[in-house]
Amino acid sequence: DVKVTQSSRYLVKRTGEKVFLECVQDMDHENMFWYRQDPGLGLRLIYFSYDVKMKEKGDIPEGYSVSREKKERFSLILESASTNQTSMYLCASSFLGRRSTDTQYFGPGTRLTVL
Amino acid sequence: GEDVEQSLFLSVREGDSSVINCTYTDSSSTYLYWYKQEPGAGLQLLTYIFSNMDMKQDQRLTVLLNKKDKHLSLRIADTQTGDSAIYFCAERGSGTYKYIFGTGTRLKVLA
Numbered sequence: 001d002v003k004v005t006q007s008s009r010y011l012v013k014r015t016g017e018k019v020f021l022e023c024v025q026d027m028d029h030e031n032m033f034w035y036r037q038d039p040g041l042g043l044r045l046i047y048f049s050y051d052v053k054m055k056e057k058g059d060i061p062e063g064y065s066v067s068r069e070k071k072e073r074f075s076l077i078l079e080s081a082s083t084n085q086t087s088m089y090l091c092a093s094s095f096l097g098r099r100s101t102d103t104q105y106f107g108p109g110t111r112l113t114v115l
Numbered sequence: 116g117e118d119v120e121q122s123l124f125l126s127v128r129e130g131d132s133s134v135i136n137c138t139y140t141d142s143s144s145t146y147l148y149w150y151k152q153e154p155g156a157g158l159q160l161l162t163y164i165f166s167n168m169d170m171k172q173d174q175r176l177t178v179l180l181n182k183k184d185k186h187l188s189l190r191i192a193d194t195q196t197g198d199s200a201i202y203f204c205a206e207r208g209s210g211t212y213k214y215i216f217g218t219g220t221r222l223k224v225l226a
Contacts, residue, residue, distance in 0.1 A: 031212055042218040050212060090157055103148060104214060106157035
């Protein structure tokens with residue numbers, strides 16, 4: 001079974017702190033994604049990576065950066081956390097997407113509260 | 116731009132059928148997915164359908180696709196309390212990494 005793990009289920013941080021969210025997948029997937037989930041807004045893509053050291057901005061990258069130094073690990077960084085970044089953060093991974101059956105597998109999520 | 120819409124809430128009685136609806140705007144969508152999210156958990160893939168199909172059945176789940184109206188539905192037969200969750204519709208074009216998710220429909224099953 002595909003396993004996507006996230007470093008924390010719950011995090012509480014203060015405004016202005018630097019926050020690291022870590023995601024690890026064990027299926028040798030090329031693609032990795034970070035989303036945030038907010039009530040009534042569904043999932044919004046923050047950043048996407050299709051290879052080591054490669055990244056692309058999603059729909060809402062402002063205030064976030066990412067790092068992918070190894071294929072299995074994708075980190076989301078909040079350089080200076082703000083209260084409007086309080087949300088559920090979901091990591092996902094998938095193969096490249098050329099095959100019809102390539103789909104995303106999700107981690108359990110990290111619920112981040114910024115005070 | 117691309118958009119996927121769902122109603123936010125649905126309430127059904129245990130044993131009844133549930134029908135969750137989704138509309139999308141991207142006519143180049145090739146793959147359409149249904150995901151389930153239980154409380155406190157990530158999204159779990161339930162089923163998917165290709166744009167060249169009209170229907171797909173998988174045990175209690177039936178997916179219907181109306182390409183002309185860009186309408187997708189998920190029917191859950193004999194709904195159980197364990198089916199209470201948020202259900203997300205998502206679409207993806209061929210050869211693209213980008214998934215467009217709907218807002219999610221919160222299904223509540225009443226005993």
